Amino acid sequence: MLAQRGLGTGTRTAACLLCQWRSFSTSYRRLADNSKTPPPPPPPPASSPSPDKEKPATPSAVPGLGTDPEDGPLAHAPRGYGKKLTEFTPTPLARPIGMNFPPNAGENTGIDQRSLRQRHADFTNYEKHLQRRQYLKSQISRPYFRDWANLQFHEGKTFLAPPRPFRADVSLFFPNLHGRTLVRGSAGKAADTTPLLQGRASVVSIFSGLWAENQANTFTSPEQNPALHEILQANQGRAQLVKVNVEEDMLKAWLVRLFSGSLRRRVGQENWHRYFLVRKGITEEIRESIGVLNRKVGYTYLVDHECRIRWAGSGPADPGEREGLVKGLQRILSEMDAEGVGEHYTRKTLLMAKKKDAKE
Numbered sequence: 371m372l373a374q375r376g377l378g379t380g381t382r383t384a385a386c387l388l389c390q391w392r393s394f395s396t397s398y399r400r401l402a403d404n405s406k407t408p409p410p411p412p413p414p415p416a417s418s419p420s421p422d423k424e425k426p427a428t429p430s431a432v433p434g435l436g437t438d439p440e441d442g443p444l445a446h447a448p449r450g451y452g453k454k455l456t457e458f459t460p461t462p463l464a465r466p467i468g469m470n471f472p473p474n475a476g477e478n479t480g481i482d483q484r485s486l487r488q489r490h491a492d493f494t495n496y497e498k499h500l501q502r503r504q505y506l507k508s509q510i511s512r513p514y515f516r517d518w519a520n521l522q523f524h525e526g527k528t529f530l531a532p533p534r535p536f537r538a539d540v541s542l543f544f545p546n547l548h549g550r551t552l553v554r555g556s557a558g559k560a561a562d563t564t565p566l567l568q569g570r571a572s573v574v575s576i577f578s579g580l581w582a583e584n585q586a587n588t589f590t591s592p593e594q595n596p597a598l599h600e601i602l603q604a605n606q607g608r609a610q611l612v613k614v615n616v617e618e619d620m621l622k623a624w625l626v627r628l629f630s631g632s633l634r635r636r637v638g639q640e641n642w643h644r645y646f647l648v649r650k651g652i653t654e655e656i657r658e659s660i661g662v663l664n665r666k667v668g669y670t671y672l673v674d675h676e677c678r679i680r681w682a683g684s685g686p687a688d689p690g691e692r693e694g695l696v697k698g699l700q701r702i703l704s705e706m707d708a709e710g711v712g713e714h715y716t717r718k719t720l721l722m723a724k725k726k727d728a729k730e
Contacts (some may be wrong), residue, residue: 443467447528448520449663451512458523460684462530467661468542468679475562479548480650517666525585526667527685535698538705541678544574544671545656547614549648550627552634563612563646569675569711571609571702573598573695577668578616586613586668588687589695595687597696605703613637614646616665623649670695674702675711 443465448455484492492498513519520526544567551558567574575586590611592599602609617623626633626647637645652662661682662669672681672695681698683691 444529444658444661444663447661447663448523450516450520450665454513454516454519455523458520460524460527460530463532463661463682466536466540466542466679467659467682469545469656469659470542472543473546473564473677475546475564477546477548477562477564478651478653478656517664520664521666525685526664528661528663528667528669529682529684530688531683531691531694532681533694535672535680535701538674538676538678538680541674541680542659544673544677544679545660547646547648548651549614549646551647552630552637552642552645558642561643561646563614564677566610566612566644567673567675567677570607571605571675571699571706572612572673573602573610573699574612574614574671574673575668576614576616576662576671578618578665582666582668583615584668585686586670589670589683589692595692595695598692598699601696601699601703608706609699609703610644611641612644612646614648616648616652618649618652620649623647672698672702675706 443463444467446458447460448458482489544563546562546564548560548562551561553561563574566572573590575583575590577583577586588594590598602611615626617626633645634642657663660669660671660679661684667685670683670687671679674680680702681695683695687695
């Protein structure tokens, strides 16, 4: 009896709950029928895709690091980042390369000279934080062996030298590079390239490692280009050969300094102040501007007395490129003669810089 009564009570309870659910659902349906259906939301406005989603951030596309490389004269050249190329044929430079502003001594040292207050302000600046994050992301996404893989294209030749030097009024500037020289003592610990290049016609070689140095020597060595050294010998004090060894790795830079004695014997004492060992300061903007797109390749530049890049070559030299370098150097020397530029001009420039530093 208790079981039957309990069973009946449970049945009535279930029936009451079912009636409550029906009454609730019926009132809900009537309320839904009386309400108006809201209009569908309007479609989102058409907007251009974000640059970050359209393509990966590159060092030169990051804010504050320069313009997009797709707009430059080396738009189709292989790089250490971005899309990997399967075929590439270097072409002559059609437009000048270089920096937009003249260089000054003391720039691009790679040394952070900000005060603690300035560092704190930059650290708490969200916009600068985003720029720094974009730059670090581009460095992390850079393939490690891409520069080595790009050596398959004509031994890493990025571009061909122009058939003739660029005009002086349209040429761009060679940046200031800061590093050590082979000069003994404190005079060789910190030096800039700009005071050395001003007032002289200079052939500048930039390389990193023995492979790149041998490529640069195909343009400038006495065995490969004896006509160049005849002009340099005949115009001492007005024409010079400058070598820049870029070693951003601390261990490699230490090894170069360890064997600096053999470098001094090979270069000669008269050229110690023209051999630079650079570790810091060559940013991605500088590399994009002057065309140093492969760290394993040697590059050669012809810089006039106002630090403008008048001619450039990359990788191993062709016979026509060596002749073009010699003719370009002769042309710059003739322009210096027409303008009355000589060793006195260089001394005057250095004297004005010393007076300015003394006043400050």
